[in-house]
Amino acid sequence: xxxxxxxxxxxxxxxxxxxxxxxxxxxxxxxxxxxxxxxxxxxxxxxxxxxxxxxxxxxxxxxxxxxxxxxxxxxxxxxxxxxxxxxxxxxxxxxxxxxxxxx
Numbered sequence: 001x002x003x004x005x006x007x008x009x010x011x012x013x014x015x016x017x018x019x020x021x022x023x024x025x026x027x028x029x030x031x032x033x034x035x036x037x038x039x040x041x042x043x044x045x046x047x048x049x050x051x052x053x054x055x056x057x058x059x060x061x062x063x064x065x066x067x068x069x070x071x072x073x074x075x076x077x078x079x080x081x082x083x084x085x086x087x088x089x090x091x092x093x094x095x096x097x098x099x100x101x102x103x
Contacts, residue, residue, distance in 0.1 A: 009084060011041075012093040017084040019049035020098070026082065027074040027099040028059045032067040035092035039063050042087070043098065045079025055083065067092065 009017050022045060030041045040062045044055035056079055061071040084096050 010093055010095045011084075011086040011089060015086055017086075017096075019046075019081045019083045022077055022080055022082045023100045024076055025074070025101050026058065026077050027101075028061065028072065029097040029099070030061040030063070030071045031095040031097070032063050032069045032071070033092050033094060034068050036063065036067040036094060037065070037090045037092075039089040039094055040087045041094060041096055042085045043073075043082055044085055045077050045082050047080055049081045051081070055079075058082070 026043065028041070028043050032039065040060060042057055043059040045058050046055045058077050058079070059073040059075050061073055063069060063071065082098065084098070086094065
């Protein structure tokens, strides 16, 4: 698989990132920074950026413990637009990278 760095964003609290375009294979790297004690990062997809229904959950990284720590996940996705959702982020920030490519 050849991959390109598609998107990265730092979150300092809970929330949903801006939508971005996707291809068929996606990698997610979550860098829980020093001081973080818990959190969940989810990659969601939909057919369009303005989709008003429930976005599909494609990848999830959940953390509880002592940071710093890096987690990775990868999957084939059906949606054409992705977004990141951060929940339960405690005591710090998290840097999230999305890569994409074709097999």
